[in-house]
Amino acid sequence: MEYNFIEIEKKWRQRWVERKTYKVTEDPQKPKYYVLNMFPYPSGAGLHVGHPLGYIASDIYARYKRMKGFNVLNPMGYDAYGLPAEQYAIQTGQHPAVTTEKNIDRYREQLDRIGFSFDWDREVRTCEPGYYHWTQWAFQRMFESYYDLDLSKAQPISKFTEHLAQHGTEGLHAAQTEELHLTAAEWNAMGEARQSQVLMNYRIAYLGEMMVNWCPELGTVLANDEVVEGVSVRGGYPVVQKKMKQWCLRVSAYAQRLLDGLETIDWTDSIKETQRNWIGRSEGTEVEFRVKDSDKKFTIFTTRADTMFGVTFMVLAPESELVSELTTAEQRQAVEAYVNQTKKRTERERQMATEKTGVFTGSYAINPFTDSAVPIWVSDYVLAGYGTGAIMAVPAHDSRDYAFARAFNLPIIPLIEGCDVSEQSFDAKEGIVTNSEGKNFSLNGLTVKEAIAATKKYVTERGIGRVKVNYRLRDAIFSRQRYWGEPFPVYYEHGIPRMIPEECLPLELPEVKKFLPTETGEPPLGNAERWAWDTVNKCITDNSKIDQKTVFPLELNTMPGFAGSSAYYLRYMDPHNTEALVDSKVDEYWRQVDLYIGGTEHATGHLIYSRFWNKFLHDYGYSCEEEPFKKLVNQGMIQGRSNFVYRIQGTNRFVSFGLKDEYDVTPIHVDVNIVQNDVLDLEAFKAWRPEYHDAEFVLENGKYVCGWAIEKMSKSMYNVVNPDHIVEKYGADTLRLYEMFLGPINMSKPWDSNGIDGCSRFLRKVWNLFWGRDGQFLPQEGTATPENLKSIHKLIKKVSEDMEVYAYNTSISAFMICVGELAGQKCTDKGVLETLVRLLAPYAPHIAEELWEQLGHEDSVCDASWPEYDETYLKEDSETISISFNGKTRFTLQMPTDISRQDAEKLALEAELTPKYLEGKQVVKVIVVPHRIVNIVVK
């Protein structure tokens, strides 16, 4: 009987569906295990061979855990909302709902062919009302909350307003956008609109006017993690800073908890480090400076409090509100010109600029340590969003200040003994402080560290400053001027935002004809007036406060992509619940994700947001765990191997790789599917595209050889390998094995189909252990030899150990060795072969199920138990130990295997060593190691 993978895989795909093999329910009798993959957004390109890498790895682990007796949750779904899905729809001129649906179907079809153990009854799609109901619900909870700094957790905003009404801001410790001081009387005297504005300063989901990353091409604002090097991650379009009113999430309130939580979770050091850098905790000092000839004051933040005596000027960020306040009449024109010019520059231009620019405000600040006046400048090298948007400049010890001082010829005062600042600043936080003596305060002779501490103490005591911890982590901008996202469950009463009543959730996304974004930032939902009014009339009983004429009554923006992906792991636990995001009993059973697999690209996006989101839900007890993902494994990227042809400029002639230097050529990507071992299929190339129909070729050795490069796997590079083709040609089990065999799961590697034959051969060899050449079924009871048992127990040991560290590649090697040994031994023992099938089941489930059935089992191999190994089969009575001396001579010695190292050394010492090797020297030490080497130390 031949190994017919097509029939076998088809049969088991059907059986699994019929038998609901992968359905999972809460079972208090069994320990739980939650395995999760980062869910995909269904792009139009379909799956390529890189996508299933993580799914296969987690599927193997999930199947293994199930065989170990765990109740395993292994769900899958789609991250269907957001920019990528919408961009694809726009490019293909279709409605995003249509393309998304189509793409999901395609993904599902492809996934089904690979044999995953997903429980599809738990599928979620972020764009379905039943799902985004709970995204909207969580947003509303955040709106109704503030972050209490005394309790270090979110609290209902009602508690906050009560306090305000009785005591004002006195004694309130809450995370806030800016510091406010109000008495109870002031608060109570405020109108509703003003009160609403004040509360925005504290709400966890709040409406704030701030500088945002505006991307005109995409027609939307973007969060910080969606912008890299001044351009959008998606599409690479320029991004400019613009002041806009946006919904934001007060992620910054959770900065310290996000940092502390990293200590409690099992993630790789590199991704934890990335998050630490992104959160960017920085301990420093805030110091207040007076403005000369004025009663104005402003505060700066510094980590180098020791350099107070080296301040020679101050700098304000152009966007800072202090700029207009501090600019003198004479300088106003110049400053305004500079500020306007800055506004026009893109973020990228600002970063690329090598020369420092700036302008003097005309005002001076008084250094509280020296009482001397220093000029206040404006420059775009100071960021408005960090610290206070103003700095004290110490050119001697900060390279940026140094460059600025040099550009504008400002003084430089060195403060560290022996440092040379004639060419560049001395930035290192080391050395002995000098030149730092004021009226009754001196830092001279102290180390930098001591000087910082002394200055902190001094400014605190004098009331001119305080110790301050700053975080780089900003609040997340939560509005997008886009169509394809969750609508905000918000309406407006005379400009005051109100939450749509909970019983009206979900607020469904309307169908609109014009869903394209606009460059001016007018949200597409503005076209859905009917929807807006219908919603208001249906849900708001008292709509008298809503302006019927001029104001659009609903929030027009939609939520960003990360909204839907922030709590999906909770929804998988209880996906059909209409009463709650997740039932608390169910949540307490599954608790958190035990093993999360996904790429590193989400380190500063999704993996921060969902930790934040979960912590918020945890504060109210909606999620029982503080951290959502206990262990995180990052799968590496599978890169593509692109091929090139070389067209001679201005012709339709193509020259082979080895001869291309003799011509003036342009390299052109060519579809890797019409290239074999870098040799181009000429006819297929001519048929590939009409413009190549009449192509001519300059060949070498009768062949056209293509060039190649390792690049990202993408449609535009024509290097995409579709898993469907691999499955058709070799079967899903071979694909699964080969993807794992390629290398360690966490490493990036190029896809190379060449090695796949090895895995395919291996499965055939497994099959041949069961079926002889003449069609005979070989397994029989009780024919195990000691060699058989040794081979199989060695395998159990290796595969079990590898499983816990996800070293699937070496396990597959071990399988190959074992199967080779069993074939050589002509093993027919049913028990041994059955064990082999059980071990293979997580890796190659289809063939394992088939063989399991043929061995006479009626249940699924998924429910078989994981085999345990027995040391006694692995032991040998004695082994030959070779002894070398002076690195040359050797002789051997028999030694028991279970002997201790010390005894082995003693035995070796006592052994009669042939004197001629020793040349009269005395043996002082013999070193024995497990691998049978003994070294002899002589005197």
Add this chain to the structure above:
RNA sequence: GCUCGAAUGGUGGAAUCGGUAGACACGAGGGACUUAAAAUCCCUUGACCCGGAAGGGUUGUGCGGGUUCAAGUCCCGCUUCGAGUACCA
């Protein structure tokens, strides 16, 4: 610039605690079976050297030092590549 990671045959990669470097697979070469091809099976395969052969020797894990009886692995100093981040005061 800063942070983290990596470097082993023609290729992907093994080597657990410092203990026979190159497992396993691909590719390549040779052979068997076959009219032939495919498929399958067997042998060789880091480099260099000695030998007719069996066999033996030297060298070898990016570079330079060090620790150790013993280093791919540990320590110090570099080089190159990759990833993240970047005017964060």
